[in-house]
Amino acid sequence: MSTDNDIIRRARDSPAVFGELYDRHSSIIYRYAARRAGDFAADDVTSETFLVAWEQLETYDLDREDARPWLFGIATNLLRRHHRAEAKMLKVAAKAASRDSVGDDSDRIAAQVDAAVTTGRIARTLKAMAVIDRETLLLYAWADLTYEGIALAMDVPVGTVRSRLNRARRTLRTQLDLEILDETENDHGRLAAAPRNA
């Protein structure tokens, strides 16, 4: 099977080959965009991502086998145009999952209620988070990029990715009432369960 950089190299001479890159990655880009800003935005972001990728094909570093960080980087920029859709989705998620809307139904088991409450809290926290922190966190948790991948996608040093991720996770953990680490730990430290794929 050819690698992404193979496809890109060939596509520079035979444009039709570019379709292979689309076939390979369009569905993960779509899913990521849909999760963040809804189907309507995902439709737009997915095709625009590949159009931009096509326009910038000459700038792609052919030493990189995996084009996903590059594609997610483009998608991340494009998603900023859909920030209203994203905010709305998070708002709806936060509301739909608020405790009282599910909590008093005696048929529901506690675990379901907790899951819904957790989703609501996550949504609220994501909504309140600084944009770059949210982008970093979601590239990690939803797009499954590594630290290095996110660094490429966002064009920042790996250390910056690490500190943004730490900050975002700390906020999230505080809001979720998970372990609070910052008393004697610190704001910028690495947190528990350091990712293994970093």
Add this chain to the structure above:
Amino acid sequence: MDDLQLLREMRSDIGSAPPATLARGREKVMAKVALASTTATKTDTHAKGTVSPIRFRRRVLIASAAAALLVGGIVVADVVRPIGPGATAEAAEVLNNAAAATIQTSDLGVKPGQYLKVETKAVYSSSVSRADGTTVSWLDTTGGQVYVPADMSGEWVWNREPRVPTTFFGEEARAEARKQEASMSQKGSAGPQLEGILRGRAGAFYDSPQQIMGTPLLEAIETLPREPRQLLDLIYEKTKGAGPSPESEALSTIASSLRTGVIPADLRAAMYKAAALIPGVVVADKQATLDGRQGVALGVYWGDGKFREDIIVDPVTGLMIGERIMYLVAEGGIPANTASSWTSVKTSVVDAAP
């Protein structure tokens, strides 16, 4: 349960991409690509690009600059802000005096075999937003002690205390807190271990070293600049884009560093002097009480003057008593003029660790 795991579970409600949508997108993309193969030069096509991320980025920048201006305008209208760079003259004086005092107050001598005990008490707010759109809040109290060996590269011990609800803003908040406690205890062992003893070499309780300002703690203690302007510039650089405003984030970063309890006197002094250079820092309360101890609160406003980030300094010893976030208006179920969260820190020398 891990925060990332919970976050990852959220994406499972999105199914795979509709094939028809992807097919339509492919047509759109490949039509453009086909155009390239028929036009004379590729550069032409590139120039005709439909979306330029650079153009887009510029638009975002302009938008946020406009927003910043707008916010700035509101802040100036609502809050008395100092003119010129740095903190107000009064705040700068307090901070510079604290810097001088803290140099005089030599660091506690920890002999081999002894530990520096850093005791913290912390209060956080919890809130629940309800279906009717209202939010109720309460405060939880937690705390812990960190025992730092004389040789800081040795094993640190951290005793973590449970987090318990202590202050309720109304009966409804009390009821919500009860409900939540009940559901938490039902989860049993599934949840993360929040209490008890943790051990870690050189303070690395979670397999990797603690950091301040993006630098491993022990390295930071050695290498952070002692020149206040340089230190503040570094803080701005490390916290770019974070927090509600660069100023509040800078002050909060200084507070986070100081509450580790292990910052040596010369660096502590540099941090106070750096805080004196943060625009908007004011003396918020000359007699602020935190966890039963009194000091001077130095703060910076954010959110159109609705909130304030404070550090509370003992003017005599130059030690930081703690930090807090003040709500000056009622918001999210928290009453006006209330600390929505605070942390106090106390250090002493002890002969043994648990």
